[in-house]
Every structure is written in structure tokens, then in C-alpha cells.
Amino acid sequence: GAVVSQHPSRVICKSGTSVKIECRSLDFQATTMFWYRQFPKQSLMLMATSNEGSKATYEQGVEKDKFLINHASLTLSTLTVTSAHPEDSSFYICSAIPWTGEETQYFGPGTRLLVL
């Protein structure tokens, strides 16, 4: 149980285009989902906290107009990287906390974004 999926797993796009990444909790409902980005050989950096039915909370330094987050349902959150630039290339990982309040996070497999 507690499986989180991400789609796509890998995406290559041209500079200036927008990319949408989906995060789904497959066998549980998640009131809270997190979006992280990770650069090579570095730790995970929290970008934003996504709560179902409300606006996402962004970490300091993360542009909310560039990284649009929509938590449309208890099982789906999406991250849209708008007008992507090469510096946005990274490994994006989502995680979800079960609605039961279980104090843990279940991670998706990650999405590798390359902006040319």
C-alpha cells in the first residue's frame, strides 16, 4: 500500500514552454502533498506544500507564478513549470501524507525535467 505515482517520469522540452507534472496517491487519500526539487548530488529542497482545496504554500524564494500548483482532489496534485528555462532542469519529486494523519511521507518516483 501507500503508492504514489508521478507522470511523466522524464520530460524534455524547449525553453519557453510549460510542463505539467502529475502526482497521484494510488491507494490512499492525501490531504497534503509536497513538491521537492533535487539537483545532482544535493539534498531535496522543499518547494511548496499543497493542500487539497486551498492555495499552495510556497517556500521562500520559490516563484509561485512560475511553479503553479493545483491540488484538485484528495489523490491528485499537479505542478506546472511555466515558461521553462534551462535552469529549471532538475529532478522534481512529490510526496504525500495520508489523510489519516500518519506522520510520514510517501514519495513518488520523481520526474526528471530537461529544458533545452
Place this chain on the structure above:
Amino acid sequence: QQPVQSPQAVILREGEDAVINCSSSKALYSVHWYRQKHGEAPVFLMILLKGGEQKGHEKISASFNEKKQQSSLYLTASQLSYSGTYFCGARNYGQNFVFGPGTRLSVLP
């Protein structure tokens, strides 16, 4: 505030033991441990909530000190599959979840 992890990296022979530490200057609400293999997402290992708590199984276990400012992860009789980067994640009271910088563990045959 990012927790501090030590060591940064460790190389072991199969069957040897290792200890990875995670510390904070302030008391933590909880500590999580994750392992991440290259190119993959982190995998949850365990969570500690109470001061003085110890949990896990005989091969991989962790402790949380009484003041809830330090946690240690113990890897006993390491196996090749234990290789990866170990992150502690800490939640401070009233603050967001923050990952430590990671400890790179390499187990050699």
C-alpha cells in the same frame, strides 16, 4: 533550519557496521530517515517521535535522544543493497519539514 548530518560519506565492506548521525540545535517534533539510490526517489525507513525512542529491526535501527535534538541510524552487518544516500528529515515545532544534506554510504563486496 537544516539538520546536520555526519559523516558526509562512508565506505564499508559487506558485513561491517555503520552509524549515521543527525542533529539539530533545537528540539525536533519528529525525525524521519530515508534512503535514496541514485536516480530514484527516497524510500521511507522509519520515523521517531518520542525522546529516548529506539525502533527498527536488528539490521537497521534508529534512536532519538531524550532532548529530541539528535538521532542516529544504525546499520548492522551491512549488505550491498544498503548502498545509497541516507537523509534524515526533521520537522521543527511549528515549521516545515526539512531534509539534512545526506550521507553517502557505499558498501563494497
